[in-house]
Every structure is written in C-alpha cells, then in structure tokens.
Amino acid sequence: ARPRVGYFYKDKKKTSPYMERLRQLRVGDFKSLPISIRENISIYDAIVTMFTQNVGSLTVVGEGQTLRGMVSRKDLLKSALGKTDLQQVPVSIIMTRMPNIIMTTADEPVLEAARKLTLHQIDTLPVVEAFIDEKGEERYEVIGRFTKTNVTKLFVQIGSLGAQ
Amino acid sequence: ARPRVGYFYKDKKKTSPYMERLRQLRVGDFKSLPISIRENISIYDAIVTMFTQNVGSLTVVGEGQTLRGMVSRKDLLKSALGKTDLQQVPVSIIMTRMPNIIMTTADEPVLEAARKLTLHQIDTLPVVEAFIDEKGEERYEVIGRFTKTNVTKLFVQIGSLGAQ
Numbered sequence: 001a002r003p004r005v006g007y008f009y010k011d012k013k014k015t016s017p018y019m020e021r022l023r024q025l026r027v028g029d030f031k032s033l034p035i036s037i038r039e040n041i042s043i044y045d046a047i048v049t050m051f052t053q054n055v056g057s058l059t060v061v062g063e064g065q066t067l068r069g070m071v072s073r074k075d076l077l078k079s080a081l082g083k084t085d086l087q088q089v090p091v092s093i094i095m096t097r098m099p100n101i102i103m104t105t106a107d108e109p110v111l112e113a114a115r116k117l118t119l120h121q122i123d124t125l126p127v128v129e130a131f132i133d134e135k136g137e138e139r140y141e142v143i144g145r146f147t148k149t150n151v152t153k154l155f156v157q158i159g160s161l162g163a164q
Numbered sequence: 165a166r167p168r169v170g171y172f173y174k175d176k177k178k179t180s181p182y183m184e185r186l187r188q189l190r191v192g193d194f195k196s197l198p199i200s201i202r203e204n205i206s207i208y209d210a211i212v213t214m215f216t217q218n219v220g221s222l223t224v225v226g227e228g229q230t231l232r233g234m235v236s237r238k239d240l241l242k243s244a245l246g247k248t249d250l251q252q253v254p255v256s257i258i259m260t261r262m263p264n265i266i267m268t269t270a271d272e273p274v275l276e277a278a279r280k281l282t283l284h285q286i287d288t289l290p291v292v293e294a295f296i297d298e299k300g301e302e303r304y305e306v307i308g309r310f311t312k313t314n315v316t317k318l319f320v321q322i323g324s325l326g327a328q
Contacts, residue, residue: 018180022323047245054285056238073237074220080244081211111323118317121218148312153282155319159186159275 022158027113028106030154031127031144036061039068039092043084046091047076056149057124059142060095066133067103067126067140069095103128104146114151123148186322191277192270194318195291195308200225203232203256207248210255211240220313221288223306224259231267231290231304233259267292268310278315287312 035053037046039060046058050073060069071091079094080086104113104125113125127144199217201210203224210222214237224233235255243258244250268277268289277289291308 016180016182018182019323019325044245047241051242051245056287073241077211077237077241077244078215080241081208081215081250086245111320114316114320114323118313118320123220123312148287148316149282151316151319152278152312155315156275156279156282159183159278161183 018158023109023111025110025154026106027104027108027110027127027146028144030110030150031106031146032150034059034065034126034142034145036065036142037071037091038062039095040090042087043076043079043089043091043094044086046071047080047086050076055145056147057145058091059126059145060091061142065142067098067101067128067142068092069097070101070124070126071095072123101126103140105129106143110151110154113146117146117148117151182322187273187275189274189318190270191268191272191274191291191310192308194274194314195270195310196314198223198229198290198306198309200229200306201235201255202226203259204254206251207240207243207253207255207258208250210235211244211250214240219309220311221309222255223290223309224255225306229306231262231265231292231306232256233261234265234288234290235259236287265290267304269293270307274315274318277310281310281312281315 035055036059037049050058057070057072059067060071062068071094075094102116102120102122102125104127106127116125125146126142127146128140129143130138130140133139199219200223201213214222221234221236223231224235226232235258239258266280266284266286266289268280268291270291280289289310290306291310292304293307294302294304297303
C-alpha cells in the first residue's frame, strides 16, 4: 500500500516533543528474551523448540551465548518442503551464518532497528554485545531478540498514550 | 521486556497533533494486497505459494473472494512436523476457519488493528468487506491483508518524519 505520510506533513515543520522521545527510545528497553539452540540439534528439534517456546525465530549459539546463526520459521518451512530428513539433519546446515546476520544492540534506537527489519525483510534481529575473544576476533554475545512484534506492541502503546 | 511508557508521560497531558493524526490513520491506507488460495489445494502447494509470493500467510477464499479460512507459516510448519502427506492433504484440513478468524476492515483505525495483532498473537489480519449473501447470511469479501510488517513500516515512516 502506498504510504500516506501526507497525513503528518501538513501540520507543522518543527519537531514534536513526542517525536523527539520516539527517536530516543532504545532497543534495550523493548527487546524480548532470546530463545537459543545449539547448532548440532536436528531441524526437527528446532521446529519443536519454536513451538514450545512460541517464537518465530531461534538464535543458534556456541559457548558463552556466542552468536553462530539464526533460523526463522521460513528457513524451517523451506527445509520441510524438501526431501531432507528433519530428524537427522542439524540446523547448522540451514541456518543463516555470519556475516549475513543482521544484528542490533541494546543502545541502538528502536527506529533504526525497525528500519533494519523492514529493509532486510526479516522478522527478528538478535540483540548482541560485541566482545573480542582470546584470538583477537570480534564475537557477539546474544542478549535478546527484537522483532516486529516488539515494534507493533510499542506502536500500540504510543497510540494509547495519545488517547489519555 | 517491560514497556517504558514513562518516556512519554512526563511531558504534557494534552494530546499532541501527531498523536491525534496517528489515531486517525485507517487500515485501508496501509494494507497490502491479499494472497489467496482455494481450499482444495494441497498443503504442499500452499507452502510453495507462500514462498513464491513471499508472504507469511494466505487467505483461503471461495467464490467472489469470500473468506473461508486463513493459513499461517506456523500452521504449515506444524503440519510439516507430523506424518501428514503434504502433497495429498488439502489446506482446508489445517486452516483456521470462521468464526475463529480475527479480521479488520479498511476503515478501522490502524491502532485498533495493531492491537488485535498483539492481543491475538497473530501476524496477519485479513481486510474484509462484509455483505449479505443470497441466503441472508453475512459473508466477508477479502480486499487485503494487514500485518506486523505494515505496522513496522508505518512506525519507521512516522519516526522519520519526526526527524525532518
């Protein structure tokens, strides 16, 4: 649908205090807990985890919650279509790996994270903290997930406040 | 995550013009096109349609685009887990049916539709127009879909305007 941003343009040029606050909101205050699995578990078990945890994506982690991959409902559904033996094949085969994972951090503005979700057409960003491992390489510890559901809830909250 | 609505409270009690506009936005201006299938197609073909159309849910329709059911990526993934023969079983077996389908209309406020998405933990609402069929029963013609992606895009637009 064509965006009707015109609704917002006419009123005034100067920034509203609400808009200022909106742009100051950070991912860390709106993120959800991450649901993580290890890369050697089967695709089947990953799907089961997704259902028991009621989430749309899983982070795949190594030691110390280090980010290794992401699997979405879409990835799992695609593998279910093929002739893959879901009980035998590990998720590491189908997961999205670094450097192809789009991430966010606790201090990133919510607006920027939401933009990443729409731009890359994904439902979830892992929320990470970068650190340098013993080999001097940059790694990412998973500390949360930020999803379109988080954005939708925030949108509803903001709109409800307007009605006070 | 605990919502930090306090960010918005302190400033002022009176309603901002931005917030007024936000609450006036209607689903009809932000919805996407519906992607529809017939109820006799196989679960397998429904999954393929979801991938070729790149959507997270499908509306199942009868004559005249009348709403008969909804299938989500989650529904399809669940059926892929079991022993179901995806190529033989029609989507009608697994689809969500009336009266369990949560719907919206073009003139419903976007905020109300977003609230339905969060409240019912679903990704998509079919956008419908009600009519009375020849038997005097209420039916719903599917004219679009409204998703968390639509809300996220709108959120980004609103935030970007604040930065003008």
